[in-house]
Amino acid sequence: MADPRLEAPAWSKNTAGRPAGASAAFSPLYRQIKDLLVQSLDRGEWKPGELIPSEIDLAARFQVSQGTVRKAVDELAAEHVLLRRQGKGTFVATHHEARVRFRFLRLAADEGAETESAESRILDCRRLRAPADVGRALELRAGETVFALRRLLAFGGVPTVLDEIYLPGSAFRGLTVEALSANKAPLYGFFESEFGVSMIRADEKLRAVAATDDAAAALNLAVGTPLLQVERISYTYGDRPMELRRGLYRTDRYHYRNSLN
The missing domain is CATH 1.10.10.10 (Winged helix-like DNA-binding domain superfamily/Winged helix DNA-binding domain)
Known part of the structure; x- marks a missing residue:
C-alpha cells in the first residue's frame, strides 16, 4: 500500500x-x-x-x-x-565543500583561473528590531528581531566586498561577534554547523551604485567610485528566507560571474 x-x-x-x-x-x-x-x-x-x-x-x-x-x-x-x-x-550538500560554497560567491578575478581565498573580517554584529524592509524580505512579524552584521571580504589583502547581512533573531539565537570572528569556516558552513540552518538557494538583484563615504573608507576607494551592489535573499528548505544580504563589490579587478542554463 x-x-x-x-x-x-x-x-x-x-x-x-x-x-x-x-x-x-x-x-x-x-x-x-x-x-x-x-x-x-x-x-x-x-x-x-x-x-x-x-x-x-x-x-x-x-x-x-x-x-x-x-x-x-x-x-x-x-x-x-x-x-x-x-x-x-x-x-x-554542505557549504563546507568548495563546489557548493562557490555557487554563492560569484565574484571572479579579471585575470587568473580562480579567485583566491577570501579573508573575512566581521566589523559589527548587533541584535535589533527588524527594519520594515528587512522584515518584509525575511517574512517576519512586526516587532521581531534580527541580527545585523557588517563584514569585509578581502582578496589578496585588498578589501573587495562590504556586506550588510540580516538574519532572523529566532533562528540565530546566541550569535555573537566573538563567535563569528573566531569562525574559520565559510559563513554558510558556520550557519550549518552552529545553528542548523542550510542555505540552499538565493535570489539576487544587481545594480550599479557610487561609493558612499562609509563604503569608500571600508574598501579604500575614493568617494563616488563605481561599485556593484548585490542584494540577495537566501532560503533554506521549504523556501523559508533566512538571510538578507546587501553587498558592495569593487569592480576594478573583479567581475560578477553567472551561468545561465
Missing part, C-alpha cells in the same frame, strides 16, 4: 514552498517523493555532509519504484541540495 503522504494534491506546497498551481490534478509521484525527501532534510533526519539512504532503501520506505526515487534524487542533485559521489552514494 502506498504511503498516504503521497496523496498531496498539486495545489499544496511544492519543494520550494511555492504554490504549484491551481490545477485539480495530482502532482507527479516523483515530485511527491522529492517533497518528502526535502521534509526529511528540513527535520534534520540527514545532516549536511551525511550520506542519505540508497535509492533501493528509499523506494522501500516510500513503497514506490526505484526509478521514481531516482528521478526525485536527480532533481535535488541538479538543484545542489544533494551531491552524488561516484561509487560512494548520495550526500546532503
Whole structure:
C-alpha cells in the first residue's frame, strides 16, 4: 500500500514552498517523493555532509519504484541540495565543500583561473528590531528581531566586498561577534554547523551604485567610485528566507560571474 503522504494534491506546497498551481490534478509521484525527501532534510533526519539512504532503501520506505526515487534524487542533485559521489552514494550538500560554497560567491578575478581565498573580517554584529524592509524580505512579524552584521571580504589583502547581512533573531539565537570572528569556516558552513540552518538557494538583484563615504573608507576607494551592489535573499528548505544580504563589490579587478542554463 502506498504511503498516504503521497496523496498531496498539486495545489499544496511544492519543494520550494511555492504554490504549484491551481490545477485539480495530482502532482507527479516523483515530485511527491522529492517533497518528502526535502521534509526529511528540513527535520534534520540527514545532516549536511551525511550520506542519505540508497535509492533501493528509499523506494522501500516510500513503497514506490526505484526509478521514481531516482528521478526525485536527480532533481535535488541538479538543484545542489544533494551531491552524488561516484561509487560512494548520495550526500546532503554542505557549504563546507568548495563546489557548493562557490555557487554563492560569484565574484571572479579579471585575470587568473580562480579567485583566491577570501579573508573575512566581521566589523559589527548587533541584535535589533527588524527594519520594515528587512522584515518584509525575511517574512517576519512586526516587532521581531534580527541580527545585523557588517563584514569585509578581502582578496589578496585588498578589501573587495562590504556586506550588510540580516538574519532572523529566532533562528540565530546566541550569535555573537566573538563567535563569528573566531569562525574559520565559510559563513554558510558556520550557519550549518552552529545553528542548523542550510542555505540552499538565493535570489539576487544587481545594480550599479557610487561609493558612499562609509563604503569608500571600508574598501579604500575614493568617494563616488563605481561599485556593484548585490542584494540577495537566501532560503533554506521549504523556501523559508533566512538571510538578507546587501553587498558592495569593487569592480576594478573583479567581475560578477553567472551561468545561465
